[in-house]
Amino acid sequence: MGIKLYGSAMSTAVQRALVCLYEKEIEFEFVTVDMRSGEHKKEHYLAKNPFGQVPALEDDDDVTMFESRAITQYICHNYMDNGTQFIFPKDKKKMAGIASWIEVESTKFDPKASKLVFELIFKPMFGIGPTDMGVVSELEDELCKVLDVYETRLGKCNYLSGDDFGLADLHHLPTLSLIMDSDSKKIVEARPNVSKWAANILARPSWAKVLALKNN
Numbered sequence: 136m137g138i139k140l141y142g143s144a145m146s147t148a149v150q151r152a153l154v155c156l157y158e159k160e161i162e163f164e165f166v167t168v169d170m171r172s173g174e175h176k177k178e179h180y181l182a183k184n185p186f187g188q189v190p191a192l193e194d195d196d197d198v199t200m201f202e203s204r205a206i207t208q209y210i211c212h213n214y215m216d217n218g219t220q221f222i223f224p225k226d227k228k229k230m231a232g233i234a235s236w237i238e239v240e241s242t243k244f245d246p247k248a249s250k251l252v253f254e255l256i257f258k259p260m261f262g263i264g265p266t267d268m269g270v271v272s273e274l275e276d277e278l279c280k281v282l283d284v285y286e287t288r289l290g291k292c293n294y295l296s297g298d299d300f301g302l303a304d305l306h307h308l309p310t311l312s313l314i315m316d317s318d319s320k321k322i323v324e325a326r327p328n329v330s331k332w333a334a335n336i337l338a339r340p341s342w343a344k345v346l347a348l349k350n351n
């Protein structure tokens with residue numbers, strides 16, 4: 136049966152899992168979940184993700200899981216020999232950096248970045264309401280504090296967890312890409328090291344494949 140990824144290519148969380156599968160050069164089936172009709176809240180999908188959110192992943196008949204960052208880590212641990220190497224079990228220094236920066240993306244960058252792209256892009260796109268520029272400005276200020284730390288870090292190495300493109304960098308791609316398509320890109324462009332890093336990771340062929348699927 137192989138790997139099946141369930142979701143919508145519009146979803147940033149699904150894109151995180153997709154870009155990982157492409158980096159790992161793993162064959163998989165992408166099963167579209169029709170979120171507009173509420174398929175993600177129906178019983179058959181809730182059996183895959185009890186929170187009624189995308190993505191969910193199945194691997195053969197015996198693995199069903201959810202949460203995009205858990206999915207990427209599962210893929211990297213269980214398909215170590217495919218594509219880009221993201222896990223280095225014998226190198227404790229590398230593993231320490233990888234674990235720390237994965238947490239930074241999830242707990243410090245993403246909560247602000249996701250709210251920012253919701254205000255700037257998804258609110259008007261889905262007719263939820265106009266962008267609140269006061270909220271945007273507050274979120275930009277909070278994100279700047281995180282990006283200041285990134286600026287220092289990326290002055291010492293090319294990627295967040297070290298010299299190689301890593302899972303922490305990959306996890307940023309979906310929301311970072313949307314920020315770079317908005318006026319808020321100025322907070323990235325104001326920081327030369329962050330700006331270079333953003334351009335570098337957004338140029339990965341794996342990310343181009345995600346955008347092609349999204350725009351299909």
Ligand SMILES: N[C@@H](CCC(=O)N[C@@H](CS)C(=O)NCC(=O)O)C(=O)O
Pocket residue numbers: 146147148149175187188189190201202203204
């Ligand atoms: N922490 C979850 C977040 C998943 C998530 O929020 N998915 C959104 C799409 S980006 C969703 O399914 N929204 C529909 C809903 O919550 O009802 C992950 O990373 O997988």
